[in-house]
Amino acid sequence: MNEEQSRSLQDAIAEQLSQAHGFTAAEAQELAARFAPRLKKRFASWVRRELYLERRRLARARAAEQTAAAEDEGEQFERLSLNVRLQHGLMAISVIVLIVTGIPLKFHESLWAKEVISLLGGPDVTPIIHRVAATLLAFVGVWHLLYIAFTKEGRENFRLLLPRLQDAKDAIQQIKFYLGLTDQRPKFDRFSYVEKFDYWAVYWGMVIMIGSGTILWFTEWFLQFVPKWVTDIAKEAHSDEALLATLAIVIWHFYNVHFNPHSFPMNKTFITGKISARKMREEHPLEYERIMKERAQRGGEA
Amino acid sequence: MRIWAQGLGVGLLAAGMVWAQEAPGPEVRQCSICHGKREFKKVQPDGSVRPLFVDERELKASVHARWHCLDCHADIKTIPHPERLEKVNCQRCHFPGNPVGAPEEVNYEGYVESVHGRLQRAGNPKAPRCQDCHGAHGVRKASDPNSLVYKRQIPATCGKCHPQVLEVYQRSVHGTTLLVRGNNDAPSCSDCHGEHQILPRKEQASEVSATQIPETCGHCHGSLEFNQKYDIPVNPVKTFKHSFHGIANELGSMRVANCASCHTAHAVLPPSDPESSVHPANIPKTCGKEGCHPGANVNYARGRFHIDPSRRDAGVVYWVALFFKYLTVSTLAALILHILLDLRSKLQKRAQGHE
Structure with missing residues (x-):
């Protein structure tokens, strides 16, 4: 994530905080500045995990196909x-x-x-x-x-x-x-x-x-x-x-x-x-x- | 005589006690009035005669030369003293931090736990106390050849109470080497049984228990150099440990033969000696002991003992071991090479298949 994206993530959180939870703009900005890095980390690890699971699903499917093919072989x-x-x-x-x-x-x-x-x-x-x-x-x-x-x-x-x-x-x-x-x-x-x-x-x-x-x-x-x-x-x-x-x-x-x-x-x-x-x-x-x-x-x- | 002694005793008691605090001479002389006489003795109720003579020179030559009668015989308060005196307690001086400079490293705990200490605590009057082994008036350092606990004197000292064992030991290779040839490489009693902490052999912690014996004999016989010095061609402890007897012994089996089972405890003799339990002619009897291999015959003696398969003098076993060594190494080398080639080929094929 580059600087700009990071900025916009923080702004989005701040906006959400001030609108939905009634924080003042300054409070929301301060909280958002604290939340943003943690959120970024969580997000990255979630993406990694999903990628890993997806790859494993694919590999299993392929293996099952192969075994099926092999077993079909006569x-x-x-x-x-x-x-x-x-x-x-x-x-x-x-x-x-x-x-x-x-x-x-x-x-x-x-x-x-x-x-x-x-x-x-x-x-x-x-x-x-x-x-x-x-x-x-x-x-x-x-x-x-x-x-x-x-x-x-x-x-x-x-x-x-x-x-x-x-x-x-x-x-x-x-x-x-x-x-x-x-x-x-x-x-x-x-x-x-x-x-x-x-x-x-x-x-x-x-x-x-x-x-x-x-x-x-x-x-x-x-x-x-x-x-x-x-x-x-x-x-x-x-x-x-x-x-x-x-x-x-x-x-x-x-x-x-x-x-x-x-x-x-x-x-x-x-x-x-x-x-x-x-x-x-x-x-x-x-x-x-x-x-x-x-x-x-x-x-x-x- | 008795009246004379009593009168004198009463008269000199106070003076004697005072002198004892100050100068040695008079007090010793007090005691030696009676105990200095060579013919001073007492007829016991059972008719036996107990000599009561104390040789002052013996005390003077001992490590306790500077101490006086009452320093040890502390319960004597009057002369003549009561017939029954307390036994001298060496712990009066020999305790850690004692002010008189007596050696402190005395293994009382070992003694108390030992078979001797246990009998003594149980009230057995024959159980030895310190003075029974170290001497009463003639205590000398263990390094002093005239000491009762000098290496070459120990067998005689222990033999006072264990005469049968002494007799057997004296004829063993250990006994003759130590006592006749005067070679201190040979063990006396305490080298195997321990000094103060002598435990019955049935107890595992004992130096001579079935599981400890290989270690104990190994103190001397554990190195090849020592054995070769005395014409023993192998390391008997190491080879024993690799035998079935030794492995079972190491793993804690109490039924299996240990060193002393075959070589005996005290009558150890080289196999060349016809008296030896491991002389070829005696092997059937030794192996055939009850609980071992009853019915053992001469076949038990045909072959080498204490075999080290890695050494040429192991005879045919050496060649068998060598054969299997080369067979194993060459077979496994070939098989592992085949596996690696096959693995490479199969992995390559799979890699190509996936492309």
């Missing part, structure tokens, strides 16, 4: 069956509990670790919680082995998860694409090399953690048969692999699934099991093509 495919989602859910719960009750032991010297342990019931209670969660994890492991051995869906998924030379080629292609050396992104089937890595990393983690954890749980039984240094190795491996697994989950898995710009803040597939046709075409083009081809064939047969 049907929802089943990516994770209920069986797989239950396996994943139980594993996630047990791993989180294991991390919360286990990692403080690795950082036992820091204050937060002591706080966490005492919050969870103290050093005589957290081992019990840890072992309950460990049992659950081992149970999920057995469940998964039975799933890939005895269900058709499991066998099919497992076949598609086996590492192949194509995965290495895909990885190189992907890096080239990232570096701008090619415009061609690798075309993935049902499981990309990133997803296969996650899957097989869990095997490694399960073998190390359940193996060493069992030795640590039943130390006295194992020591009937093995020398103490075996339990020392188990302790070291359990502690070190725990950190590696935690960091891999929190950094790598969470980024690739949830926190990357395509899915942020959360990819709901692990709950709904569904994936949109658009995402299918984008992330699993080979699988999408295969499904479409199969449908066309079935359509032809029928």
Whole structure:
């Protein structure tokens, strides 16, 4: 507001005061001189707030439009069956509990670790919680082995998860694409090399953690048969692999699934099991093509 | 004899009291008429003999050389004095701001709260008072090798009441190093238990309670230099704190093993000594203690103890730790690089998409 506008605002207030409220001209001028700056400030902040709200309204409307458009983009495919989602859910719960009750032991010297342990019931209670969660994890492991051995869906998924030379080629292609050396992104089937890595990393983690954890749980039984240094190795491996697994989950898995710009803040597939046709075409083009081809064939047969 | 002493006492009482105020000689001589005789003793009702001889030279060599009998034995008003006298109260002089210049930094509060002080307040006649440890007439500075509370004299002083502990301690590496080899690096009783504030080990505040023991042993064994000086290759306190026993101990578990659980409290010996509780042959018995790992066998002794995974002498554990260190660093470096590349690519694409 320039000088002139400011002047006229003050005059307007003065006029209003003298006419509607019966102040003398001098009084009105004096009061108006006091009111005008404050009014100006209020007005400016009100304008800013309205502008901000308006922009947010627009952005929301645009986002809603986009999601609607995206959801319109074709049907929802089943990516994770209920069986797989239950396996994943139980594993996630047990791993989180294991991390919360286990990692403080690795950082036992820091204050937060002591706080966490005492919050969870103290050093005589957290081992019990840890072992309950460990049992659950081992149970999920057995469940998964039975799933890939005895269900058709499991066998099919497992076949598609086996590492192949194509995965290495895909990885190189992907890096080239990232570096701008090619415009061609690798075309993935049902499981990309990133997803296969996650899957097989869990095997490694399960073998190390359940193996060493069992030795640590039943130390006295194992020591009937093995020398103490075996339990020392188990302790070291359990502690070190725990950190590696935690960091891999929190950094790598969470980024690739949830926190990357395509899915942020959360990819709901692990709950709904569904994936949109658009995402299918984008992330699993080979699988999408295969499904479409199969449908066309079935359509032809029928 | 008795009549003679009484008569003399009555006759000299007033004079004695006056002299006591003025010059030392006559008063001391008054007391030494009886107590200066080496054969002066009393047969107790239970038949035991209590010597009542006081060696004047002992007093003269003590820190209290300039004080006289009645300065401490203040309840003597007549000679002969009553059979039962009050115990000497050191607080008569040793209090903050005392006018006679007696050392003031006396830890009475610590003593009163200590197990000794508690027994004393409860009326236990065997509970030690100041003079029982510091000496009655021969009080000397703790730095004086002839003092009862000089480092190398303390075991004998405490052993007056705790003879079994003294016997075990004398055979330990701490006992032989201190008492036989005369090396003051080794601890005497008070280095672990505290001086005045000695608390029962069941109490958490005690220097030797389960949770305090690592700190207490760590006063000496807490630095690698000290340990290497005595052929202990690792820092046993640090490595203990990183073990399962140590972590549980730190977090407040009372069931878990602390230093003394394996090394014993007083019979500490190096693992090379066949008498030691941590000698490989004795490990099964030590680990197999009731409440620990009953049924422990020789496998418990196969492997290193007090492992520091970052040090080469940790053996196979060192290599396992090293493997995981490189595995973790390289894996995470690769994964984070992949994430950053992916993030850049996706953000670029989004920026283009919005244009």
